[in-house]
Amino acid sequence: MSQNFKSVDVAKPLVSICCLVYNHEKFLKQTLDSFLMQQTSFKFEVVIHDDASTDSSTDIIKAYEAKHPEIFKPIYQTENQKSKFKSGMNPRFNFPRAKGKYIAVCEGDDYWTNPLKLQKQVDFLNNNSDFVLCFHNVTILNSRGKETTETLMIKNTQKEVFKTEDIIEKWFVPTCSIMFRNLEDFELPNWFFRCISGDFPFLLLLSLRGKFKYLTNTMGCYRLHNTGASTKHKGYFKVYGMIFIYQNFNQFTNYKYESIVNKGIKEAINTHLPEIQELNELKKYHKNFLVRTWLKKKFRFFLKN
Numbered sequence: 001m002s003q004n005f006k007s008v009d010v011a012k013p014l015v016s017i018c019c020l021v022y023n024h025e026k027f028l029k030q031t032l033d034s035f036l037m038q039q040t041s042f043k044f045e046v047v048i049h050d051d052a053s054t055d056s057s058t059d060i061i062k063a064y065e066a067k068h069p070e071i072f073k074p075i076y077q078t079e080n081q082k083s084k085f086k087s088g089m090n091p092r093f094n095f096p097r098a099k100g101k102y103i104a105v106c107e108g109d110d111y112w113t114n115p116l117k118l119q120k121q122v123d124f125l126n127n128n129s130d131f132v133l134c135f136h137n138v139t140i141l142n143s144r145g146k147e148t149t150e151t152l153m154i155k156n157t158q159k160e161v162f163k164t165e166d167i168i169e170k171w172f173v174p175t176c177s178i179m180f181r182n183l184e185d186f187e188l189p190n191w192f193f194r195c196i197s198g199d200f201p202f203l204l205l206l207s208l209r210g211k212f213k214y215l216t217n218t219m220g221c222y223r224l225h226n227t228g229a230s231t232k233h234k235g236y237f238k239v240y241g242m243i244f245i246y247q248n249f250n251q252f253t254n255y256k257y258e259s260i261v262n263k264g265i266k267e268a269i270n271t272h273l274p275e276i277q278e279l280n281e282l283k284k285y286h287k288n289f290l291v292r293t294w295l296k297k298k299f300r301f302f303l304k305n
Contacts, residue, residue, distance in 0.1 A: 014042035015118055016098035016182070017106065020089050021048055022082070024108035025055040027223065032064050034111040034220075036071075038118045045100065048074040048108075049093040051081050057108070073097065087198035091188055103182050106220070110176035113139070114219035121179040124213060132210030133180035133203075135173050138220040162212040167203055168249075168260045170267070173212070175199050176220050180206060191248040196241030204249050242268040 017035055021028060035046050050058055058076055065072040075093060082089060095103065102125060104118060114120075117136070124134050159166075167173070188205065195201045203212075243265055250261045 012043070012099045013045040014100055015040075015044040015102045015104055015122060015179070016094075016100035017044060017046045017104045017118075018090050018094040018098060019046060019048045019106055019108055020051065020094070021053060021057050021061065021108035022051040022080070023053050023055045023057060025053075025057045025060060027109040027111070028057055028060045031106065031108050031111045032060075032072075034113070035106070036068070037115045038112070039115045040119050040122070042122065044071070044118060045098075046072045047094045047097050048072065049081075049089060050074055050076050051089065052077040052079055085193070087195055088188075088193050089198070091192070091198065091202065095182075098182055101182055102179050104179045106176040109223045110138075110221060112176070112220045114217060117217075117219040118179070120215060120217065120219075124215065125179065125181065128213065130210055131213045132183075132206055133178055134213040134215055135177040135179070136215040136220070137218040138174040138177050138222045139218055141221050141223040157214075160214045160216070162207075162214065164204070164207040165257060165260050167207045167212070168246075168257055168264050170264075171200050171203070173203055174220070174222055176222055178203075181210075183209060189248075189252060191252070195245050195248075196237065197245070200242075201245045201249065204245070205252075208253070239268050 019031070019035075024031070032046070035044075038044065048061055050061055061072070061074050061076075065074055075097075081093070085092060090105065102122060104121070106112065121134050121136075125131060186206070186209065188202070192198070192201050192205065246261045246265050246268075250258055
């Protein structure tokens with residue numbers, strides 16, 4: 001497969017770690033220290049987007065920047081950007097600034113646990129040009145910050161190579177585990193920036209450029225929160241958002257993956273509707289909205305098939 005990879009400049013970092021921060025003061029030092037503990041044969045940079053944090057996150061970042069100015073490259077927003085754009089913060093503010101041949105991602109409340117994580121991923125991508133991304137398993141931290149025995153990857157999976165079809169059918173890639181090629185000609189379509197969630201459609205689009213490799217090591221921690229974007233109709237909006245992504249991706253790929261896309265939509269509906277009895281709520285609260293949109297037909301079709 002022919003790819004337009006960024007050429008290597010030894011004066012530049014080989015890897016750009018992209019980190020989104022908003023009010024992460026309780027966890028941020030652990031996150032940033034997990035970057036600094038990386039043992040590598042190459043330079044790396046940490047590209048941070050602080051989205052106008054109202055706690056001490058900004059002060060923490062400034063302290064790390066002062067101590068390691070050659071590594072930490074932050075943006076300090078004075079106005080919260082996610083409230084305006086909803087999603088796509090990394091593609092909007094971090095990825096365009098990334099100088100590395102490879103990009104790794106970790107948000108300010110997650111962290112890495114293996115000092116060789118970056119080296120392992122770079123070694124793999126350097127030696128396997130037909131892969132565009134590699135990822136690994138991560139441990140789940142509960143709301144009290146305690147490590148659990150649960151991980152985000154499918155247990156006992158024997159599969160290590162994933163293609164677009166796999167990503168469509170089941171979204172399972174932990175965001176804080178990914179490293180991907182910083183492709184010069186990789187442009188995101190306009191509909192991407194209207195998605196409620198940015199991680200899933202980004203991975204879908206990136207998978208069109210090459211295979212994903214699962215490295216079986218567990219090398220990070222993903223933190224669960226009880227607070228956050230929890231609303232009465234969270235399941236409804238999640239399903240609506242997923243269908244929006246699937247429909248636009250389907251059109252973007254000229255319906256090449258339509259049968260698998262339909263399976264993905266059905267899976268999204270079946271996963272979230274039972275937990276909050278969404279059909280009853282939709283009938284009660286969103287009847288007029290559903291009448292005006294194609295979503296009503298989608299729900300009926302996929303629930304009866």
